[in-house]
Amino acid sequence: MRKEIYDFNLxxxxxxxxxxxxKKEIVQVLEMLGDESPFVKRTIxxxxxxxxxxxxxxxVVYGLRRLFDEDPFIFQYTLKWVPVDxxxxxxxxSMKEGVRKLRNRxxxxxxWRMTVEKRRYxxxxxxxxxxxxxxxxxxxxxxxxxxKILRVDIIERxxxxxxxxxxxxxxxxxxxxx
Numbered sequence: 263m264r265k266e267i268y269d270f271n272l273x274x275x276x277x278x279x280x281x282x283x284x285k286k287e288i289v290q291v292l293e294m295l296g297d298e299s300p301f302v303k304r305t306i307x308x309x310x311x312x313x314x315x316x317x318x319x320x321x322v323v324y325g326l327r328r329l330f331d332e333d334p335f336i337f338q339y340t341l342k343w344v345p346v347d348x349x350x351x352x353x354x355x356s357m358k359e360g361v362r363k364l365r366n367r368x369x370x371x372x373x374w375r376m377t378v379e380k381r382r383y384x385x386x387x388x389x390x391x392x393x394x395x396x397x398x399x400x401x402x403x404x405x406x407x408x409x410k411i412l413r414v415d416i417i418e419r420x421x422x423x424x425x426x427x428x429x430x431x432x433x434x435x436x437x438x439x440x
Contacts, residue, residue: 270312284339295325307381319345326432343432346422360423367425373404382418
């Protein structure tokens, strides 16, 4: 019997070994943004935390920037916050189906690129994943200055897929752009 697919709408990275402190920071920050009871859970990949918030994940990212501008030291343990639009299994057919569901978010004429992050996964090489999934999108690729990013976060048997603008990701290292 297969396990349920993840239901996180944010993936948050932290330093290895900092899960407990990072979890407290995530809960505190999300409470400041208006979510009184976010679900925060360690994933099988060290340093990657899954978060299910009742808030819009992109609005969370904009809220994080505002909080960072008010107090950059609020982020002591979390490094990057990435919205996830949907989860599939990490076999190629499931990932293709996920991309088919989201590809209309890359509008006609928009330039795009793909980012694949693999953790605890060796079924397919990055190049193979990119080639198979990119074939499903007809718009022009721009690796330097895309308007949209098709992001695929593979964590063992699950794959989180998102179509994002670069401003939809919050990184403490580059708080105003990624």
